[in-house]
Amino acid sequence: MKLTGSYEINAPRDKVFAAITDPNVLQSSIEGCEKMVKTADDTYDAHLKLGVAGLKGSYVGKVQLKDIKAPESYTLVMEGKGAPGFVKGTAKITLADNGDKTELHYEADVQVGGMIAAIGSRLIEAIAKKMADDFFKKFAQQVQGS
Amino acid sequence: MIPVAFEYFRPQTINEAVGLLSQKEDVKILAGGHSLVPAMKFRLAQPKTIIDISRIADLSYIRETNSQIHIGAMTTHHLLESSDLLRQKCPLLSETAANIGDVQVRNRGSIGGSLAHADPAADWPAAILALEAELLISGPNNQRTIKATEFFVDIMQTALQPNEILTEIRVPVTSKSVAYVKFAQKASGFAIAGVASWIDKSKNSVRVGITGIAAKPYRATAVEQALEGRPLSADAIAQAARKAVQGADPLNDMHASSAFRAHLAEVNTRRSLELANSR
Numbered sequence: 001m002k003l004t005g006s007y008e009i010n011a012p013r014d015k016v017f018a019a020i021t022d023p024n025v026l027q028s029s030i031e032g033c034e035k036m037v038k039t040a041d042d043t044y045d046a047h048l049k050l051g052v053a054g055l056k057g058s059y060v061g062k063v064q065l066k067d068i069k070a071p072e073s074y075t076l077v078m079e080g081k082g083a084p085g086f087v088k089g090t091a092k093i094t095l096a097d098n099g100d101k102t103e104l105h106y107e108a109d110v111q112v113g114g115m116i117a118a119i120g121s122r123l124i125e126a127i128a129k130k131m132a133d134d135f136f137k138k139f140a141q142q143v144q145g146s
Numbered sequence: 147m148i149p150v151a152f153e154y155f156r157p158q159t160i161n162e163a164v165g166l167l168s169q170k171e172d173v174k175i176l177a178g179g180h181s182l183v184p185a186m187k188f189r190l191a192q193p194k195t196i197i198d199i200s201r202i203a204d205l206s207y208i209r210e211t212n213s214q215i216h217i218g219a220m221t222t223h224h225l226l227e228s229s230d231l232l233r234q235k236c237p238l239l240s241e242t243a244a245n246i247g248d249v250q251v252r253n254r255g256s257i258g259g260s261l262a263h264a265d266p267a268a269d270w271p272a273a274i275l276a277l278e279a280e281l282l283i284s285g286p287n288n289q290r291t292i293k294a295t296e297f298f299v300d301i302m303q304t305a306l307q308p309n310e311i312l313t314e315i316r317v318p319v320t321s322k323s324v325a326y327v328k329f330a331q332k333a334s335g336f337a338i339a340g341v342a343s344w345i346d347k348s349k350n351s352v353r354v355g356i357t358g359i360a361a362k363p364y365r366a367t368a369v370e371q372a373l374e375g376r377p378l379s380a381d382a383i384a385q386a387a388r389k390a391v392q393g394a395d396p397l398n399d400m401h402a403s404s405a406f407r408a409h410l411a412e413v414n415t416r417r418s419l420e421l422a423n424s425r
Contacts, residue, residue: 053264053302055190083150083189115188122336125399126266126301126361 001125003108007136011143013095016102017071019143020093026063029139031131032056036063048080050087052127057084057116071095085114104136149186156198160205160284160313163197167309168286170195175311177220177259180251205258205313208232217315219258223247226257236317238324238344242273245328247335258312264302264362265336266397271298271363272342273326274315275355282314291316294355301361320344325421327414328358331401338402339410341366341390341418350375352419359411360394368392369415378423387416 009016019025023044027036032049039045042065049058061080068074072095079088091108112124153170157163167173174182174193177200185191199205205220208229215236217226226232227243246252246260246269260270261281271294274281279294286309297305306312328340337358344353352373354366368389376382390411396404 051190052300055185055302057190057192083192116190121400122267122331122334123265123301123399126397130301130361 001110001112001128003110003125003129003132004106005129005132005136006103006105007140008098009102009104009140009143010100011102012100013071013097013102016095016104016143020095020104020139021065021068021070021074023063025139025142029135029142031134031138042066042068046078046080050080050131052130055123055127057082059087061087083115085112085116087112087116106132106136108132147187149183150189150192152186152193153195154198155195156201158201158203160199160202160311163199163202163311164284164286164309166195166197167311170197173197173308175199175259175262177262178222178255179259180247180255181259181263181265199311206256210235210319213319215317215319217257217317219261219312219314220256221258223252223255223257223260224249227252235319236277237322238273238277238320238326238342239317241324242269242326242342245269245326245330245335245340251335257315261297261315262304262306262312264298264304266301266361266363267331267336267338267340267358268363269326269328269337269340269357272328272337272340272355272357274317275363275365276324276342276344276353277317277320277355278353280316281312282316283310284313285310289313295365298362298364303362321347322425323347323422325418325425327418327421329410329414339407339414341411341414343415343418343422345378345419345422350377352378354390354415354419356390356394356411356415359391359396359407361397364394366390366392366415369419373419378419380420383419383423384416387412387419390415 035047037045044063059080059082064077066075076091089110094105096103172194176198205218207218223243223246232240274294280291323345326342328337340357342355357363369386372386391408396407398404
């Protein structure tokens, strides 16, 4: 499943890049991220609660930041396993200047397996899209607010 | 197929249920159970607390009051489908109910449960939006009513607060000029494109509610405006139907791409309006 999206963030690119590679900011932007612990350079163990409304599952997994090219782009790699199945995804995040603002673009490729894929396939894409939107909204608020 | 352990409550009154909602953590309300129970059995939902509202007296009724029809939230799809009152005075609800799932689902599933679950492919939202229904909600301190257009917030998300229960749905008495046309996903019967329309010929006005297309059901206001106050010729309807997804963001999934969904929305909007207009 491929997801893409663009957001305009009201902050300069350097500031946006610093924030989007900062594990504290990432953690507080991911709704349902209970824990994120550094295990190696740019690698973190994460405890996540993902889903919407009543359909939520707990996942334990890894978050990794790769191919960091400040202040332009990097790749976020995530994988998690839980009772409802597994989620694996990579997202390439690109930043471009737009005056005083920054244009953020992401292209993600997400694989979902196990029970959640077998039963929830009808809703997964819409839910994933909503979660990505929520993430970037929260992220933008944090960067613009600080 | 065995759910995670949960605490179970079966209150006798709405007040008791609302009280439990405020006290307990991670709660789901069990109505007819035809969305929640499967999700729990597959462990896609793992609530800690279940509040079963099926024994609360007087949540299942269909009554006519002052040119409105009031429907209790626990009224089953089957009762709505087979109600003579609705067939005479709000046939869009009878027609929609007949389109939901299968006999077993209709015998157990409830209108309030379906609306509160807010599955983006559920059938009821299309009719509820087209009829400009009002929803009555009970909370810890008060009751409030909310318009259908304000009820659906996002995918599986409604304007209900965690400590509130949807108790009643209010719809107007209408003529027979209504229709629900859907393209269903074959295995589940869920709507890929479901379009409900209500034509008020005395006012030359049209209402269209669409489900299955976007993350949340919506009123096709661009279609309505294009037809407002105009004679409903086949041409005018076809032109207006082209605006079926204006302002919406059609979903993309294994059953239908967003382009196919947009196409289905247009075709079913046209068919639904033509059918309603012929009645």
